[in-house]
Amino acid sequence: MNVLITPVSVADVDSLVALARQVWQRTYPGIISQEQIDxxxxxxxxxxxxxxxLEDPGIWWDKATVDGCLAAFSSCIAVAGGSEMKLDKLYVDPLRQHGGIGGRLIEEVERHARAADCRTLILAVNKRNEPAIAAYRRYGFVVRDSVCVDIGHGFVMDDFIMSKSLPPAAASL
Structure with missing residues (x-):
């Protein structure tokens, strides 16, 4: 399998929206309501x-393609005054999961983090999304905190904050 990681472009937006919907519809029923998903x-x-x-220079968007077809995407942003990088989005086509594509995107996010002098990579994951939690653990993340955030319209995000320490850039070579 030939996986290519490249920055997301404006031409990719509609494909990202469609893939996000596909992943959410497969992942979140039974975890949150359809109303909250929508x-x-x-x-x-x-x-x-x-x-x-995509226009914001402080947000990095990457995509993974396999044989020219979108297979996954991620986005990340520096937070905590620039000391941490948040993996904000990571979605892999359900037919391509468990093949290491998500891990390749995590590696790319780690490169962005090191380039921005971030020492820690963090993410938020729904407490009931056990497959995602297990996957993040395999990539070195640990649960750092438990949060319940009101996102409006009577909905909350009941998440674990997971983190992973990053060695300095010179140590990662």
């Missing part, structure tokens, strides 16, 4: 929002 997709994956984020 609300969060509209809030976080509207075309205009993604286009705006």
């Amino acid at each position: 609300y969060m997709l509209a809030q976080r994956y509207g075309r205009d929002r993604l286009l705006a984020e």
Whole structure:
């Protein structure tokens, strides 16, 4: 399998929106309500929002393609005054999961983090998304905190904050 990791472009936005919907519809029923799924997709994956984020130099978006077809994508942003990089989004086509593509995108996020002098990589994951939690553990993440965040319209994100310490860039060579 030939996986290519490249930055996301404006031309990719519609494909990202479709892949996000596909992953959410496969992952979140039974974890959160369909109403919350629809609300969060509209809030976080509207075309205009993604286009705006692509223009923001402080947000990195990458995609993984296999044989020229979108297989996964990620985004990350420096937080905590620049000392941490947040893996904000990581979605892999359900038909391509368990093949290491997510891990390749995590490695790319780690490169962005080191380039930005971030010492820690963090992410938020729903407490009931056990497959994702297990996958993040395999890549060295540990649960750092437990949060419940009101996101409006009567919905909350009941998440674990997971973190992974990053060695300095020179130590990673």
